[in-house]
Amino acid sequence: MAAILRSAGFLVVTLYDEYGESESRIADPVIIYDCGFKNRVLLTGDQDLAYTWAKEIIEARIAVFITTDNNDGPKQWGPRIVSAKDEMIRELSRRPKPFIARISKDGCLTMVRVLEGSAWKTIHIPRKKPSKSRKD
Numbered sequence: 264m265a266a267i268l269r270s271a272g273f274l275v276v277t278l279y280d281e282y283g284e285s286e287s288r289i290a291d292p293v294i295i296y297d298c299g300f301k302n303r304v305l306l307t308g309d310q311d312l313a314y315t316w317a318k319e320i321i322e323a324r325i326a327v328f329i330t331t332d333n334n335d336g337p338k339q340w341g342p343r344i345v346s347a348k349d350e351m352i353r354e355l356s357r358r359p360k361p362f363i364a365r366i367s368k369d370g371c372l373t374m375v376r377v378l379e380g381s382a383w384k385t386i387h388i389p390r391k392k393p394s395k396s397r398k399d
Contacts, residue, residue: 267341271348276303292319299323304355306344308333313363313376321378324360331367346370350388 265275278286278294291309295316298305300323305312308330313320320327328351330340343366350372354364363376363383371390376383 264337264341264344267337268344271345273344273348291316295319295323295325298325304328304351306330308340317383320361320363326355326358326360327363328372329363329365331365331373335368343368343370347372 265277265280268275278289281297282289291312295305296319297303303325305325305327306329307327310329310332313327313329328344328347330344347366347370351364351366354362354372354375358375358377361378364372365374367373372388373390374388375386377386378384
């Protein structure tokens with residue numbers, strides 16, 4: 264996955280890059296706070312992370328991008344994430360952190376959850392319709 268994303272211009276730091284052999288023993292909150300400290304974005308396939316660690320995401324003030332499932336593997340998900348790159352950059356530039364966004368199987372962001380006060384607000388992102396070409 265990292266190689267696919269790096270070849271598309273993403274700056275990727277994997278858990279292994281960061282923590283080496285001990286990466287499997289690093290708890291999610293440590294990773295979340297580390298991302299906040301280093302001003303990094305967290306990309307995960309863990310559907311429960313946003314709910315289980317919401318307090319930590321808020322405290323670390325990070326952006327989290329979550330794939331809609333983790334079963335298809337990197338050969339499928341790599342190109343989908345690459346397709347969502349422009350939308351990811353747009354959300355990072357327009358929304359204050361913390362926020363949580365979902366990347367769909369068709370390579371689009373479909374939802375963003377933003378913090379309003381002490382509650383999360385869900386914003387559904389409409390699908391872009393393909394432009395119709397006019398024939399003259």
